[in-house]
Amino acid sequence: MHKGGKPLTFAALTVLNLPRFAMFSIRRRAVLAAAALVAVPSLLMAWGNWGHQRVNRAAVLALPAPMRTFFYNHIDFVVTESVIPDSRKYVLNDRAEGPRHYVDLENYGDDLNAIPRAAADAYAKYDAALLDKEGRLPWYIQDMLVKLTAAMKKQHKDEILFVAADLGHYLGDATQPLHTSANHDGQKTGQKGVHAFYESQMVEQFGPSYNFKLAEPKFIQDPTAEVWRIVLQAHAAADTLLAVEKQLAAATPADQVIEASNGQPRKNIFNSSYRTQAYTAAVHQKLNRMVERQLRTAAQATANFWYTAWVNAGKPDLTKLDTNYTTKSNEKNLKAELKMLEKGKLVDFSSFREFPQGQ
Numbered sequence: 001m002h003k004g005g006k007p008l009t010f011a012a013l014t015v016l017n018l019p020r021f022a023m024f025s026i027r028r029r030a031v032l033a034a035a036a037l038v039a040v041p042s043l044l045m046a047w048g049n050w051g052h053q054r055v056n057r058a059a060v061l062a063l064p065a066p067m068r069t070f071f072y073n074h075i076d077f078v079v080t081e082s083v084i085p086d087s088r089k090y091v092l093n094d095r096a097e098g099p100r101h102y103v104d105l106e107n108y109g110d111d112l113n114a115i116p117r118a119a120a121d122a123y124a125k126y127d128a129a130l131l132d133k134e135g136r137l138p139w140y141i142q143d144m145l146v147k148l149t150a151a152m153k154k155q156h157k158d159e160i161l162f163v164a165a166d167l168g169h170y171l172g173d174a175t176q177p178l179h180t181s182a183n184h185d186g187q188k189t190g191q192k193g194v195h196a197f198y199e200s201q202m203v204e205q206f207g208p209s210y211n212f213k214l215a216e217p218k219f220i221q222d223p224t225a226e227v228w229r230i231v232l233q234a235h236a237a238a239d240t241l242l243a244v245e246k247q248l249a250a251a252t253p254a255d256q257v258i259e260a261s262n263g264q265p266r267k268n269i270f271n272s273s274y275r276t277q278a279y280t281a282a283v284h285q286k287l288n289r290m291v292e293r294q295l296r297t298a299a300q301a302t303a304n305f306w307y308t309a310w311v312n313a314g315k316p317d318l319t320k321l322d323t324n325y326t327t328k329s330n331e332k333n334l335k336a337e338l339k340m341l342e343k344g345k346l347v348d349f350s351s352f353r354e355f356p357q358g359q
Helices: 010-014 020-040 047-064 064-074 075-081 083-091 119-126 126-132 139-153 155-176 192-208 225-249 277-286 288-314 324-341
Strands: none
Touching: 020 119, 047 064, 047 075, 047 155, 047 192, 047 288, 047 324, 064 075, 064 288, 064 324, 075 155, 119 139, 139 155, 139 225, 139 288, 155 225, 155 277, 155 288, 192 225, 192 277, 192 288, 225 288
């Protein structure tokens, strides 16, 4: 299995300028998604809520001014929607959703270069059953870029926000090494539980120290090649993180690896074991901030893909999609966030934590 969300407030929904029936629908879906968290296995959430939400927020702030104004007006939605793809499968029982989050590259053949790069070629070569079993992630990202470009061309506000936020999620998945490997939870190497440990516990423990200041987004000349560059880079990192964790686990007394509570392994609400903070720190240090690099890669890729869709759509004036009141209302907060970002910091906001400390 490879497979988080804070409910939207009514105030956040009103910023979207959606019709009342649409606001009710989105609000209801977000609340249901949050409620479903208690039933979702931990390892299904690439980067967890904490990581996915900050990837999208950092991407919004990296955009050029003509795009950033519009996206920042709706940053609450873009941040919250970043985790809804993980919830859709469970809230709506959407069976099509699961394979969009991963690709088991090894199971497509020994020669990774023989795997079709373009979505159309992959859909022609592989039947739906195989794609659903081994994952569609790199090809689904290509499909989403097409949809975002079309939404930009139509200047369809709701579609732009919805597709852009979801695209950020899938790009985040593509940068998570274990979402590109058949050994996605270390189950083949005696490391079961490493998935949630890597993408959630380490992120939640050390994420506040990460630098989220990105470069200006770049236009992607060949999106297909770029998707595969991201996926293959993440895949190459999978063996590294698994080897590091396995080595340190073997060299560390068991009672110093898994945290205990009342003599039993401490578990979170998804039944995932806590690693001790000292062990988590040791792995994080040994990985030489790999987690931070992958999250930054996800945020930069998200900004790049959003920007590319906008350019390919003819650079429409997105600011016209909002009222002056909406834009003016957000100017002060935007300036404050950009000032914080000069030091690499994002504004502090609440996210659901899979591994809360001090409890």
